[in-house]
Amino acid sequence: MDHFTIGIIGMGLMGKMYARRLSAAGWRIHACDRPEMFEELKAGFLDNERIVVFKDGYGVSRSSDYIIYSVEAESIDKIVAQYGRATKKNAIVGGQTSCKAPEVAAFERHLPKDVEIVSCHSLHGPHVDPKGQPLVLIRHRASQKSFDLVSNVLSCLGSEHVHLTAEGHDRITADTQAVTHAAFLSMGTAWRANNQFPWEMTRYVGGIENVKCNITLRIYSNKWHVYAGLAILNPSAKQQIRQYAESVTDLFKLMLGGHKAELEKRIKTAGEAVFTAAGRRGEPLLLSDEVLDRFSLGNAPKERTPNNHLSLLAMVDCWWKLGIIPYDHMICSTPLFRLWLGVTEYLFRKPTLLDEVIRTAIEDSTFRSDDLEFTFAARGWSDCVSFGDFSSYRDRFEQIQSYFAPRFPEATRVGNEMIKGLSKTTANNLSDFFRDNFADLYPRSPRFSAAGPPGTQQLRPAIFQHCITPIKELAALDKAHAPIAFSRRTGTGYRLPERWFWRSCWINLDVRNDDDEDYASFMEISIEAGVLAAACVVHPPHLGGTLPVGPLKVMNITILGFPPPAPPQLGTHAVS
Secondary structure (H helix, E strand, O other), X not given: OOOOEEEEEOOOHHHHHHHHHHHHOOOEEEEEOOHHHHHHHHHHOOOOOOEEEOOOHHHHHHHOOEEEXXXXXXXXXXXXXXXXXXXXXXXXXXXXXXXXXXXXXXXXXXXXXXXXXXXXXXXXXXXXXXXXXXEXXXXXXXXXXXXXXXXXXXXXXXXXXXXXXXXXXXXXXXXXXXXXXXXXXXXXXXXXXXXOOHHHOHHHOOOHHHHHHHHHXXXXXXXXXXXXXXXXXXXXXXXXXXXXXXXXXXXXXXXXXXXXXXXXXXXXXXXHHHHHOOOOOOOOOOOOHHHHHHOOOOOOOXXXXXXXXXXXXXXXXXXXXXXXXXHHHHHHOOHHHHHHHHHHHXXXXXXXXXXXXXXXXXXXXXXXXXXXXXXXXXXXXXXXXXXXXXXXXXXXXXXXXXXXXXXXXXXXHHHHHHHHHHHHHHHHHHHHHHHHHHOOOOOOOOOEEOOOOOOOOOOXXXXXXXXXXXHHHHHOOOOOOOOEEEEOOOOOOEEOOEEEEEOOEEEEEEEOXXXXXXXXXXXXXXXXXXXHHHHHOOOOOOOEXXXXXXXXXXXXXXXXXXXXXXXXXXXXXXXX
């Protein structure tokens, strides 16, 4: 460790969090922020001998072996252009921005050719314990040795490593963060416009309302640039935020017009596409009543005020219109997204509550002025993002931030507790699914062997119970919850094709074409394999089938009777 120095350029909240945790693990840190912050930053780390503060990025770049640019996405090109040419020979450089397209472009444009590029992104805020949270690692231009070195350095955070491409990262962050942020920014804007502190009003205390208040305040307690870069610089994010504003507007017009039948049909069609068609029927809810009611900023009323939850209805409508299945990215999602998905799922998978919401939307005008301001706010944020106006975004954000600032400390504390409760729930749900459904079928613990299948013969029927053994083994692989990249290329996260078999059942995983790449966790693959076996092996003719897996839908999992005609050889595992 003493012979390897980590440089951090940009000592905002995330930069400081990284510096403290990496230095606590024994790494030597060279850090800097803006030159005018030098004395203040130096004074703040006088008690930490493993952190050396420099006046600017030249000293950090020349002396560090792995350099992390922890700066705003808006400024990344300018800052890399300024300090990149001073980068130590054969160093590794990465960034911590929320949008990787401009970051990678800046690195390619300004860094010397001998410098390797391994970027990262912690998918949580600086006040959240990184243990167990997703940490994206992007091997853009680096050897496997350098990539492994970065992975080892950042392992002290205790995060779940997720291996993605820069393009895949931006697509997922748009799916999981862009609209989530827009919804809560709009809520805060609406409450301020109506001069409301929602936790002081009984209609905004308890259950789902607790999540709305806590996350809105949590977002506004952070720096504006955390959200602006992701929204404005990510093309997919712009499209999604625009669709969310359109969904809010369309649903609000139906409410105003009293068009109950049309509203109900649209809402339930969207819910069917997002929740039922995604296979969530019968799955445990991400959030329980106990979790929702436990974390409140106000005193819960004796009776709950019915709410039409326009923000939640519009979210699911937006996902439906864009063809997004939010569960596809659960393992690579932020705590805020998991909370937001949890409350939307809670609403849509409780038919009685959903019917009450639809009825309230048409018959009850209690929230009408709030909904009007919320609609204006959603359209305003969408316009701000579409115009690419960072200055306007900052002005809007900071005005509302100052309005809510007195309650930030309490909201942060309560929000952290809520996130811990949700993290524990989501981590258990997938393992519970296998324990509850498959544990009694084969009590022994199978293992993989290197032996391959004998010969090539005609297809034959598979037995469902025989398929359960390799399916269970997929779920039990080391770090089964961590998404990785799959392709046929050497050097990828996991090389395909790959096959597992036991007795009468053969499971094959492969992409469609040589150049295809997709990403998923083995737990997700295991669940899809279970769904496929239940659909295509349980019933005659028991010959199996094929199902796409992964967000890009270019990777297929296939179940066949054993032994089938031999596919291209690469990895084959017999479960014995």
